[in-house]
Structure formats: C-alpha cells, structure tokens
Amino acid sequence: MLATVAFVAACSGQGGKDAPLESFSAEQIYKRAEFELEGNNDAGKAAEYFGEVERLYPYSEWAKRALIMQAFSFHQDKDYENSRASAQRFIDFYPADEDAAYAQYLLALSYYDQIDEVGRDQGLTFQALQALRTVIERYPNTQYARSSVLKFDLAFDHLASKEMEIGRYYLKRGHYTAAINRFRVVVEQFQTTSHTPEALHRLVEAYLSLGLTQEAQTAGAILGYNFRSTTWYDDSYKLLTGRGLELEAAGDSWLRKVYRQVIKGEWL
Numbered sequence: 001m002l003a004t005v006a007f008v009a010a011c012s013g014q015g016g017k018d019a020p021l022e023s024f025s026a027e028q029i030y031k032r033a034e035f036e037l038e039g040n041n042d043a044g045k046a047a048e049y050f051g052e053v054e055r056l057y058p059y060s061e062w063a064k065r066a067l068i069m070q071a072f073s074f075h076q077d078k079d080y081e082n083s084r085a086s087a088q089r090f091i092d093f094y095p096a097d098e099d100a101a102y103a104q105y106l107l108a109l110s111y112y113d114q115i116d117e118v119g120r121d122q123g124l125t126f127q128a129l130q131a132l133r134t135v136i137e138r139y140p141n142t143q144y145a146r147s148s149v150l151k152f153d154l155a156f157d158h159l160a161s162k163e164m165e166i167g168r169y170y171l172k173r174g175h176y177t178a179a180i181n182r183f184r185v186v187v188e189q190f191q192t193t194s195h196t197p198e199a200l201h202r203l204v205e206a207y208l209s210l211g212l213t214q215e216a217q218t219a220g221a222i223l224g225y226n227f228r229s230t231t232w233y234d235d236s237y238k239l240l241t242g243r244g245l246e247l248e249a250a251g252d253s254w255l256r257k258v259y260r261q262v263i264k265g266e267w268l
Contacts, residue, residue: 026063027062029056030065030069033047043074044074044079047070047086050070051070054066064094067090068106075110075113080111080113084111087103087106091107101145105135105148107131112131112132112155122162125159129152132155136152157194159190160194161195164182164186164195167179167180176206179202180203187258196227197227197230201219201232203216203219204239204240208239213245215255217248217249218249218251221248221259221263222259222263225262226263
C-alpha cells in the first residue's frame with residue numbers, strides 16, 4: 001500500500017508534471033497495476049501497467065508475474081485477443097512455470113467466453129474445444145483441467161445445439177432431406193450431448209414425412225432403448241403406433257448401423 005501511495009504521489013508530480021515510469025521500480029509499477037485492477041476496477045489500465053513492468057524490467061521476476069497478470073487483466077476487460085496474446089507469450093517464455101497451466105487455461109477462456117449464443121459463428125466454439133483439450137491433456141492433474149472438462153462438455157453441447165437449430169429450421173419448412181442431414185450429425189457425432197433424444201424424434205418426424213417408415217421405426221427403436229423416460233420418446237411412440245408401426249430396427253439404413261453399434265454392441 002505504501003508503495004502504491006508513493007507511486008500515485010510521485011505520478012502527480014510537482015507543478016502537475018508526471019514523473020516518468022522509468023523512475024519507479026518494477027515492484028512499484030506492479031503494485032500500481034494491482035491497485036488499478038482491484039482498487040479502481042480498471043482492468044484495461046491495469047493491463048497497461050503490467051505491460052510496462054515487462055517492458056522496463058524484461059528479465060526480472062516481476063516481469064514474469066506481470067505477464068500472467070496482464071493476460072488476466074485483458075480478459076477481465078473483455079479484450080480477448082490481447083489476453084490470448086499475453087497468455088501465449090507466457091507459455092512460450094515460461095513453459096515449465098507453475099503458472100503455465102493457468103496461462104493455457106486463460107488462452108482457452110479467451111475463446112470460450114465469446115460463445116454467448118447459438119446463432120454465432122461456430123469457429124470460436126471449435127477453437128475453444130481445441131484449447132480446452134490442450135489444458136486437459138497437458139495439465140491433467142490441475143484444477144484448470146477439471147474446469148476445462150466441464151467447459152468442454154458445454155462447448156460440445158453448443159455445437160450440437162447449432163445443428164439442431166438449423167435442422168428444425170429445415171424441418172418446419174418441409175426441407176426434410178436437409179433436416180435429416182443435420183439431425184444425423186447430432187446422432188452420429190454428438191451422441192453424448194443432451195440434444196440426442198430430440199434429434200432422434202425429429203428423424204422420426206422427417207422420415208415419416210418422406211414415407212420412409214423403416215428409417216423412422218429404427219430411429220424410434222434407438223430412442224426407446226436409450227431415452228424411454230423422455231417426452232421425445234412419448235411423442236415418437238404416438239407418431240409411430242398411430243400409423244400402426246412398431247418401434248423396431250428395420251431396413252438397412254445408417255440408423256440400422258447406429259442401432260447395431262449402440263444397442264447390440266456390434267461395432268464391426
């Protein structure tokens with residue numbers, strides 16, 4: 001606190017003139033950055049001061065501490081590009097440091113925290129998944145890996161949600177083949193997400209609309225085996241039995257292959 005007070009007083013100067021940063025120690029500038037971050041709640045200004053520590057005292061211990069704090073400050077300021085750059089620079093310069101795991105985690109968050117709605121471009125989601133996977137694989141025994149696993153699942157679910165949104169759009173407009181292609185992606189590539197039951201039900205709807213009853217029956221069979229307690233199963237059951245159809249694997253479509261793999265365990 002005394003160092004910060006001295007810094008502020010010196011910066012005020014005499015006659016309104018600011019003292020140059022070069023006249024202060026690395027610790028004083030670092031403390032000033034902390035003050036801006038915590039006392040003034042100005043993360044952007046804090047990032048500037050942390051950057052000055054690195055610039056003026058590049059080979060000091062304070063510079064290393066300032067670099068990771070700069071990445072954090074940029075992230076707090078929602079300046080994700082600069083946060084990512086600072087985090088990557090820390091990883092490059094100090095790969096064996098104990099804070100390298102946190103730097104990698106911040107880098108992943110710089111992508112993840114921009115995934116704010118389904119309608120956005122999914123490029124950020126893919127980048128977030130890749131960066132989160134790096135944290136999980138490179139630092140498996142850290143708290144950041146555990147947090148990354150949870151965020152990875154949410155980001156993965158986000159991708160499935162986008163496919164479902166587009167599939168529903170096509171389904172409502174009668175573009176059944178296009179809708180089926182989207183729901184198929186969810187069933188084949190995002191089986192572990194919360195969207196799989198609905199995707200199977202929408203496949204039942206789309207295939208029945210096209211008159212492809214065997215495919216609809218097979219989708220219903222998978223739904224009944226894995227998600228019997230859901231409302232999606234109830235809806236599919238009513239649709240199929242209402243037409244005198246059983247929920248059973250029939251035909252030889254891609255869904256029959258899924259049925260053999262998921263339900264009967266026949267992977268070859």
